[in-house]
Amino acid sequence: MPDDDPLSVPTTGILTIEAWMRPDDLTPPNVESSGYVHWLGKITYGGGNNVEWAARMYSLDNTEDRANRISGYAFNREGGEGVGSYFQDPVQVGEWIHYVLVINTVVRDAPYPMGYTKIYKNGDQRDQDSLAKLKIEPANTTSPCASPPRVSAPSAPVASARWRSTRTNSRATASLRTTTR
Template sequence: MRAPVPAPPSPPRVGWLAAASRSAARQATGRTGWQRHVPAARRIHMSAYDRTILADGPVLFLGLGGAGTEVSPGGLPAEYHGSPGHTHLPNGEPATLFDGTSGQYVEVPDSEVLSVSTTGALTIEAWLRPDALVFPRTEGSGYVHWLGKLTYATVNQCEWVARIYSAGNTEGRANRVSGYAFNPPGGLGAGSYFQDPLRPGEWMHYALVITTAPDGPAQPPGRTKIYRDGRLRDTDALADYDIVPADTTSPLRIGSAALRSFFLGGIGKVAVYPRELPAERLAEHHAVMTSG
């Protein structure tokens, strides 16, 4: 499915030396991947959901239940902006409440492990609760980028994004929930979606999978897949729109992506995995959160 993103003018090509220097700088700061060890004191107080997620080895896992700065067990820091509020997930754990209007978002600095071109595949997972069907701060045809690695302020900084359409959008995509992969300059993206009746205040489990290798013989290289509540809903080929994902320096943001639109509602338990999680694992994640 096509997804337009405003494309800034193309810059001079970045040379191999600059790219190598950036990679070396990332490694020097320790932002190279998931550290599986979690201190015993922290494990004692973990919920069943957190233990389930960490067992699947994410490179990023944020509960989003705090303020100021939160550090993923893998070492990546997340900084809260705009003083978002608090709410609760289906299992009673805290999540972040965004007001959709005042520039509230959470930002994680760039890391190679958050780029599908580095890992070969990504699974991006979150719990999402829209608190309105019409969002006050949208972009494009009337949608909100509520999670993504995407920046418009500098050129060639588009990678992937999670999107929800406002009920009043101009494309007839009322409350469509989607996810896309882009070429670095932006423009049209390849993505997958579901479009269900939504109710304000209702939590959903969201997962976006992006791969770069063929699923099998005679299959095109790379796909997007989207899950709701542990069930696969749609899949699309990157080749349909000539998408070749690339690593950029864009940070990952939650509650917004490029700071042009802002989400109104709750978001919690954001995780990124350096591979495609099997469908049965995503179904298990949903079940563990909702079984209590």
């Protein structure tokens, strides 16, 4: 999906990424770094990074003891380390998981002075983390919203994904549907 302002956190200060995912392989062959795939995100590397957010799943055999951890991250434009929320439960091949990541820079209070990331699995909130941990200030970039090209098609197909960028008086929605195996 091409770049579109409603897919960027700064448009309204709140972005919700919702997807049904079904891992078909718990040890995907083409992983990044310590053993994970970004299966969805607004990320462009090389020639000037344009990084915003990413949905990630760690391989069963990753090197960080994060077996099949499913997470969502917010980044500064330059990339590098991001602030992420996660859940880490046993995952079965072919199991459908309802994934929701919220990145919120509007709600600012003592524990979250710059906002937060929050993640849900199958409707239950599982984690929430402060963007202030790493001074994350999401930017609106020109990156497309997709499975990043430097990673092969992930072994965690997305049945459908929906992004919602909301604020009190403004709302924008973009949707993407892909086929599953």
